[in-house]
Amino acid sequence: MHPLIQHIQKITAAPEIEDDLILSFFETKTFRKKGILQEEGKRCSLYFFVVKGCLRLFFTDHNGTEQTLQFALEDWWMTDLAAFRSERPSAYTIQALEVTEVLAISSRNYELLLSKFPVMEKYFRLVYERAYAASLLRIQLISRMPKDEFYDLFQSRYPAFIQRIPQKVLASFLGFTPEYLSELRKNKVKGKENQ
Amino acid sequence: MHPLIQHIQKITAAPEIEDDLILSFFETKTFRKKGILQEEGKRCSLYFFVVKGCLRLFFTDHNGTEQTLQFALEDWWMTDLAAFRSERPSAYTIQALEVTEVLAISSRNYELLLSKFPVMEKYFRLVYERAYAASLLRIQLISRMPKDEFYDLFQSRYPAFIQRIPQKVLASFLGFTPEYLSELRKNKVKGKENQ
DNA sequence: TACCTTTCTTAAACCAGCTTAAGTTTTCCC
């Protein structure tokens, strides 16, 4: 069974899903490492579901530094949601961090899918409900927790993921500079040695 | 027509809504200024829709300082969503900043409401879709923008709201100390005088 | 009106995290 259908079933607990019909609204695409799925400033017409691999969403700040705001692993959705829903240009770039296979849906098909299948309305309601709750927790962590503790927490929660991504991308996601991350790592190693 | 029904109509563009039936799932409650709607650590069994007034959601950090993470004005929903959906104790306190009237719904009724009325499934899907998009923008602003600029932006976007809330609450929402906010305000006044 | 409590301001000392810059290691790709 397709990973998207499995995910819908897992989230909604629906007993039966018209899988072929639902999948016909999507197009499968594969991107190589560092491939660009969405360019900053261009019309944002696609919404991506990650089947295999890893994406990141970022923008370039006034110093020319890339600021990563989000990652998407398997079973995650990614787009510039505000732009996608309002048919405006994307404020962000979306890039593959590894070879990545996605399902892509157009905004027209997204509307159709939701209006035709009540289970999809429920699915996205639940997906957003969770994503919104997670996003609030993230605001708390990123803005109220000392940066070194935030790094520790992230490391303990996603140890495998940290191995998969460049450190400067991780640093910008966590909200600090690569230099500072380097220093943190050095201190952690020292800490361990002294135990 | 009740503000909630108006809001559902506005968001979903539904032609007709079974308003009395839907409203029967809720209970109206009124809280005085500084009244507590939800206590940190207690079971989170209610979800609030603000009819009139203003709420805030906060927690107390290890220094004993109250950290405000969210406000809710008219037509906004508020609860500790993660706790509400999982029936766990709330990580936050919810308090009225003014005399506030809300609609409250229990988690059982929330489930029933969504399963019985497709329009409510669509309504919450859209509410969360927007809230999630807004939350991501907020992460960008709070973590990548200099604090003085973030204050300016907030001030220009919600000038009336700033008058309604204590400055120390605003400071903690924006992610800095009341002392620093005081300094920013002083500098703004100076800036204007020199124009 | 007076008293107590909370909020807001001011200013000096301090520090977490940034900037800059140079060196080292790894990756990319011809």
Place this chain on the structure above:
DNA sequence: GGGAAAACTTAAGCTGGTTTAAGAAAGGTA
């Protein structure tokens, strides 16, 4: 395999924002 580019490290100096502490203003209550 070799050369260039990109990623990572290290360390010194700096700055935006916190901490601390004290006084002034505002709000609540009798």
